[in-house]
Amino acid sequence: MKNRSILWWGRFDKNYSRNRIIRQSLKRLNYQLIDFMPLVSEFGFAEAVLRNIKKTDFVWVPCFRQRDIASAHKWCIKHNIKLIIDPLISSWDKRVNEKSNVFSQSYANKIKQRESDLFNKADIIISDTSKHSELFIKDLLVKKNKVRTVFVGAEESIFMPQKTIHKPNNSIEILFYGSFISLQGTQVIVNAAKKMASRSNIKWTLLGNGPDLLICKKLAEASPHIFFEGTVDYLKLPERIHKADILLGIFGDSKKASNVIPNKVYQALACGKTVITRSSMAYPTNIRNAKNGIIFIDPNNPEALKNAVQRLVNNPKSIQISNVSARAIYDKNFSQSIIINQLQKVFSTVS
Known part of the structure; x- marks a missing residue:
C-alpha cells in the first residue's frame, strides 16, 4: 500500500523543535512529507498552481504560520483535501494578552476575529495543551470537534538521562x-x-x-x-x-x-x-x-x-x-x- 502524503505548507523553520518532533513522528507513521515554502505567504496558492504542486492526501500548516493558512486553505478547496494546522500559539493571545502593547478594544477585536476566521478554515486544529484547546474553542470560536491536543515533547535521541557529573x-x-x-x-x-x-x-x-x-x-x-x-x-x-x-x-x-x-x-x-x-x-x-x-x-x-x-x-x-x-x-x-x-x-x- 502506498504511503499517504502530507504537504507541509508555509515559510516554516524545519529545525524548530516542535516541527522536528512532529516530522519525526509522522515519518515513523509512514507518512511521506513534501515541503512547500512559498516565496510570499499571501501568494502561496498562485505559486503552488504555477509550480504544479502535486495533490497530496493532507496539507499541514506548521507552528507560527498563521499567514500561510488562507492560501493553503484555498489550495485544499481546489483539490478537495483536508487542512490540518498546528499554530502552537494564538497570535491574538500573544499580541494582546502577553505583550505590553496597548491596543484599542476595537483593534484587539479585529485581531481576534481575523485569527478566528483563519482557524475556522482548517479541518483540524492542533493544540499543544488542554488550555490552548480551551482558548481556541472559547475565545476563537473553533468548533470543539475540530480541536486535538498533541504535546510538544522532546527529541529523545538527544535529550536523554546521563550519569550524574561529580562536582x-x-x-x-x-x-x-x-x-x-x-x-x-x-x-x-x-x-x-x-x-x-x-x-x-x-x-x-x-x-x-x-x-x-x-x-x-x-x-x-x-x-x-x-x-x-x-x-x-x-x-x-x-x-x-x-x-x-x-x-x-x-x-x-x-x-x-x-x-x-x-x-x-x-x-x-x-x-x-x-x-x-x-x-x-x-x-x-x-x-x-x-x-x-x-x-x-x-x-x-x-x-x-x-x-x-x-x-x-x-x-x-x-x-x-x-x-x-x-x-x-x-x-x-x-x-x-x-x-x-x-x-x-x-x-x-x-x-
Missing part, C-alpha cells in the same frame, strides 16, 4: 535557559537567587538572550553567585542541561504563561532533571501535585522559588531521587510514543 565542594547549579520574555518571569529567578546570597555553594545561571536580559543583569549587580551565559546551540543544549543540578521553567503570571508547557520543561524531564516551574492547569492532572521530578510553585513568587530550591539543596540525595521521577513523568505523559498515538488519533478523524 567538588558540594557545589550546586540552578539553570534557566530561554529567551528572556516576560512570560518566562526571569526577574523572579534573579530575585529568588538574591534571597539565597548567603549560600555560596549555590550557583544560579541564566542562559540566553532577549528583552528582559539587561533588566536581569541590572538586578543581579553585586550578586557574585548569579551568572549569565549566551545562547547555546540546540544540539549542545543537552550537554549544558546535564552540567546543572536543578532546572527552572517559567514563572510569569500572565494568562498566556498559564496556558503553556514550555520546551525547557519537556527537555529537562527527558534528560532526567528535576524542574521547578509555575503551577498551571495546562499540565496533565496526574502530575499537578507532584512532589518529585517536577515541582510546581505559585507564579511571580521569588520567595516560593527560593523555598523550593532550598528544600532540594538541603538534602542533595533528594535531587537524585527526584531526577529519576523526572524521567518517569516524561515517559508516562510526554514521550514520543504518546505523541505518535495522539497523531494517529488526529488522522483517524480526517481520513
